[in-house]
Amino acid sequence: MIDILVFSLVGLGVLFAMIRLLIGPTPADRVVALDTFNIIVIGVIALLAYQFKNSLYLDIAIVYAILAFIETIVFARYLEGNHGDC
Amino acid sequence: MEIVSYVFMIIGGLFYLLGGLGVLRMPDTFDRIQSGTKATTLGAFTLLIGIGIANPDWLLKVFLIIVFIALANPIGSSALAKAAYKSCELPKNLVQDDLKELFGGEDNDSN
Amino acid sequence: MKYLATFLVLFTIYILLAGFYVQELMLGGIVSLVLTFILAKLVNYTIDYRFPVKLLVFIFAYLPIFTWQLVLSNIDVAKRVLSPKIPLNPGFVKIKTDLKGDFAKLTLANSITLTPGTLSVDINDDYIYVHTVDVKGKTPEENREIISGKFEKLLGVIFK
Numbered sequence: 001m002i003d004i005l006v007f008s009l010v011g012l013g014v015l016f017a018m019i020r021l022l023i024g025p026t027p028a029d030r031v032v033a034l035d036t037f038n039i040i041v042i043g044v045i046a047l048l049a050y051q052f053k054n055s056l057y058l059d060i061a062i063v064y065a066i067l068a069f070i071e072t073i074v075f076a077r078y079l080e081g082n083h084g085d086c
Numbered sequence: 087m088e089i090v091s092y093v094f095m096i097i098g099g100l101f102y103l104l105g106g107l108g109v110l111r112m113p114d115t116f117d118r119i120q121s122g123t124k125a126t127t128l129g130a131f132t133l134l135i136g137i138g139i140a141n142p143d144w145l146l147k148v149f150l151i152i153v154f155i156a157l158a159n160p161i162g163s164s165a166l167a168k169a170a171y172k173s174c175e176l177p178k179n180l181v182q183d184d185l186k187e188l189f190g191g192e193d194n195d196s197n
Numbered sequence: 198m199k200y201l202a203t204f205l206v207l208f209t210i211y212i213l214l215a216g217f218y219v220q221e222l223m224l225g226g227i228v229s230l231v232l233t234f235i236l237a238k239l240v241n242y243t244i245d246y247r248f249p250v251k252l253l254v255f256i257f258a259y260l261p262i263f264t265w266q267l268v269l270s271n272i273d274v275a276k277r278v279l280s281p282k283i284p285l286n287p288g289f290v291k292i293k294t295d296l297k298g299d300f301a302k303l304t305l306a307n308s309i310t311l312t313p314g315t316l317s318v319d320i321n322d323d324y325i326y327v328h329t330v331d332v333k334g335k336t337p338e339e340n341r342e343i344i345s346g347k348f349e350k351l352l353g354v355i356f357k
Contacts, residue, residue, distance in 0.1 A: 020109045046137050
């Protein structure tokens, strides 16, 4: 019962981040939403480890955290190249 | 013990929800970066601590993930904020802008 | 000395994570040795016999303040998310820091990011550029006292 509550709260967070990812007016907004989404997914993987009682999922969460960090940095570097006209 | 871990997990889920809501509702890019980073960082901390309390064997790995998130998440958001500043998405009602002396003027390529 | 201390820290972490078996001991030794040489060559840091004391100060003096600030900032975010019409005057301010060393500046910048209403954008030499939601102080010294005053003293003790 409580598991369903936690999963639904986290799922609503994923949904809101996803809406911002779809409607974000500028590329920077989309990357912010993607960053938030990634951190939430780390929590979801940890919750799956708790549900399935299998600690291997935590290793997946570690690797996912590292990849999400690299992804954010690469997107930020890419956006820095796109100078607007200000 | 089980109840404590459930309480931590529910608080973590609430902060995750708050992070998603902040990213959706804030008016400009820098506010979105702030609310998204802060709320999801604390949400990840509490949720992972709750999982660690429920299974004490996993406490060390959970602690490793927490340390990594605490180091990496603010760095990522700083890089994002710098990129957003450089691509000219400034808020409308700025009262002070000290960053202009660093990036403004000529188009420098320094990192 | 630096090599030995780094090796010991890495090896301890590896053994704690992997478990106490013969194969893991050998593999952990090799991996820690390689990592020690890479880190000591490429990264600028100091580690010596005072490291455990500094670690204790970090855990028992710095982390409680940091956690409390994190909770406060989340309450602040919740307030602003639930009623986004609170009047704001955002701005980018620069604050001076006296800390030396890359790790000290990194820790200070991360702490600033996770405190209420501020987000560190860039570091240039001794100045940290911060985006704040509400510019309170009139002069740079006031801003510095408001934004980073609490952390600066403690981190000065820890990172010397």
